[in-house]
Amino acid sequence: MPDPSQTPKLQLVDVHKSFGPKRVLAGVNLDVMPGESLVIIGGSGTGKSVTLKCMLGILKPEKGQVLIDGAPLAEVDSEAFLNDFGMLFQGGALFDSLTVWQNVAFRLRRKPFSLSKKEARERAIAKLARVGLGAETADLFPAELSGGMQKRVGLARAIATDPHVIFFDEPTAGLDPIMAGVINDLIRELVTEMGATAVTITHDMTTVRTVADDVAMLHDGLVRWHGPVADMDTATDPYLDQFIHGRATGPIAAIR
Numbered sequence: 001m002p003d004p005s006q007t008p009k010l011q012l013v014d015v016h017k018s019f020g021p022k023r024v025l026a027g028v029n030l031d032v033m034p035g036e037s038l039v040i041i042g043g044s045g046t047g048k049s050v051t052l053k054c055m056l057g058i059l060k061p062e063k064g065q066v067l068i069d070g071a072p073l074a075e076v077d078s079e080a081f082l083n084d085f086g087m088l089f090q091g092g093a094l095f096d097s098l099t100v101w102q103n104v105a106f107r108l109r110r111k112p113f114s115l116s117k118k119e120a121r122e123r124a125i126a127k128l129a130r131v132g133l134g135a136e137t138a139d140l141f142p143a144e145l146s147g148g149m150q151k152r153v154g155l156a157r158a159i160a161t162d163p164h165v166i167f168f169d170e171p172t173a174g175l176d177p178i179m180a181g182v183i184n185d186l187i188r189e190l191v192t193e194m195g196a197t198a199v200t201i202t203h204d205m206t207t208v209r210t211v212a213d214d215v216a217m218l219h220d221g222l223v224r225w226h227g228p229v230a231d232m233d234t235a236t237d238p239y240l241d242q243f244i245h246g247r248a249t250g251p252i253a254a255i256r
């Protein structure tokens with residue numbers, strides 16, 4: 001379990017982000033402790049992806065700060081930061097023209113890792129094995145794989161460099177419920193065994209229950225509820241209650 005006296009690995013402090021007149025984040029505060037798995041939930045368009053992009057430095061907040069290990073993201077060596085994180089993209093985002101092992105090893109062949117082709121292939125095959133894919137998949141192309149296998153390859157790529165921070169963007173999108181369960185279990189196992197800090201965005205409640213230590217719910221530009229996953233079901237917040245039970249009626253308007 002994370003130690004609360006530690007400096008958070010990632011912090012959003014009063015983050016504001018608008019697009020023209022559209023205010024998306026209106027003062028978001030979030031701490032993610034080292035080794036913690038935070039899952040961010042919220043309805044469509046509530047700003048989960050925008051929050052993730054602010055954490056990654058892809059979007060710049062107009063106001064507020066993103067801190068990495070207590071230092072402002074703007075002052076962190078961005079290359080070192082980027083080299084220490086892994087990401088599972090929604091839909092896999094594999095390179096069609098590269099084989100499975102080349103996809104997994106993509107960053108390993110580049111600086112600062114700079115593995116030889118032989119070392120990179122060996123590492124890729126080991127990571128594929130970790131996500132349940134045999135060496136026979138290494139030389140296939142992504143188009144030859146099922147959606148679930150592609151997701152596993154995406155996971156192998158996300159962990160290829162043994163990162164300390166991993167982001168999962170809608171990890172079960174497009175998967176059937178059984179495959180979604182397999183991927184959720186695998187994510188939880190990997191995050192625990194690597195001791196990594198993980199941030200997942202999803203609206204899949206099964207992902208929340210499998211992957212989260214802590215849950216943060218975004219609504220109307222703010223963190224509406226943040227707490228341990230074990231407290232989620234007994235929390236009295238009506239917005240959280242409506243969301244986690246998928247009720248059509250409640251404070252969240254069903255038509256947005």
Ligand SMILES: Nc1ncnc2c1ncn2[C@@H]1O[C@H](COP(=O)(O)OP(=O)(O)OP(=O)(O)O)[C@@H](O)[C@H]1O
Pocket residue numbers: 019024042043044045046047048049050051203
């Ligand atoms: N680059 C952009 N330019 C203009 N508007 C944007 C941009 N990025 C996001 N938005 C708007 O910000 C709002 C929040 O979008 P975001 O993608 O973060 O939502 P989300 O919670 O991830 O939704 P979903 O669950 O549907 O993926 C949306 O209204 C979206 O249209």
